[in-house]
Amino acid sequence: MKLTTREKTALLFEGIVTIVLLLLLNLALLVLLLQSVQSNPGLRDGIFIIKRSIVIGPMHYQLWSWENVFITIMAIVDVIVLWWRLRRRYHQMELHHIIDELHYIAEGHLDHRIPFTLKGDTQRVVDSVNHLVDSVIQSLQDERDIEKSKDDLITNVSHDIRTPLTSIIGYLGLIEEKQYHSESDLLKYTHTAYMKSKQMKSLVDDLFEYTKVRQTDTPLSINPIDIVAMMEQIAASFELEAEKKRMTITAKSNVKSLKIEADAEKLSRVFNNLIGNALKYGKGADRIVLKTTQIDENDVELRFSNNGEPIPKESLKAVFERFYRVEGSRSKETGGTGLGLAIAQSIVILHGGYIFVESDPQWTTFVIHLPIHHDHPLVDEKEARSGNLSLSQREG
Ligand code: ATP
């Protein structure tokens, strides 16, 4: 910390005043003592008198007369008092500097930090203040992000609801105004309106599910489940659908069976979406492979791979974001909402695990790591949510 000229002068003045006062005090004490010693000669030979003399040739030096002892003690006390007073004054100045800096920050200069370093506890105060300002800025930024993400959510939802709703209103309008020529026309219009309503329902359901699993206190119904059997079952349940698309689906595992503590219903929501995605988006794919690997006593890895065209590098980072769909996926046939992977990620995080995607020209693989014991999460939930991107950004 740098003192201003005024502070330096004040410190000097304080020093001089203290020295003058101390000298006066010393003098007064000395005079008092001298008088009492003179008026009471017995004292001279008492405990106050220390006689040490050395002899050099014919000279006798009396080194430690009581006066010398007294003066030495007084000098030491004086130095201590002087140092203590100057130090106290200097501390006050430090505090004033900190208060000035605080006022400056409080006036709205939130990018300002207390720039100087001090000694001891005062430095801890400075560090705490700087840290506090950092936290305030971070919370402000977080709040802004949340606000923005809410706005984005509303924009996306209204857009995704408006499109089918417009077409429902259009077709119902045609029916209302009897603008159809035959019964088959009428059936076609009602069918389209019906399909669009279902699409809206699925969006609303997804949205509901998404907001539910996003909450950190969402209750999971944890039960022991055999994850190997579950992966085999889910693969079997998609066999027919895969066949229709001329694809094969197989499940492999490095263990015969493996019990993990998890919410089977929520996990099957994740697996259904991943396999559904592989079927919908695996362009040119003819194989889907599910692989279960026990990594260690508390970590199981589940891989959902499909061959075919890779997910573009720039999209790998974003597929877990809600409403994100890779360019071109917003077609009618595949018409998803873009919430599936966001929901999947939240469910995996609720389980204490993590999910990421790897994609190369041969295989696109969604990799999930789950803890085998629910009370020993692999990652901290808060960290996983804040570091969502870093996990989903991992590429093969
Ligand atoms: P929803 O699952 O909500 O019905 P969706 O399937 O479009 O909709 P997500 O499951 O979140 O949404 O997937 C997001 C996007 O990621 C998809 O639109 C698609 O573009 C891309 N994607 C997901 N899985 C694959 C895959 N296996 N191969 C290629 N692209 C994929």
Ligand code: MG
């Ligand atoms: Mg999906």
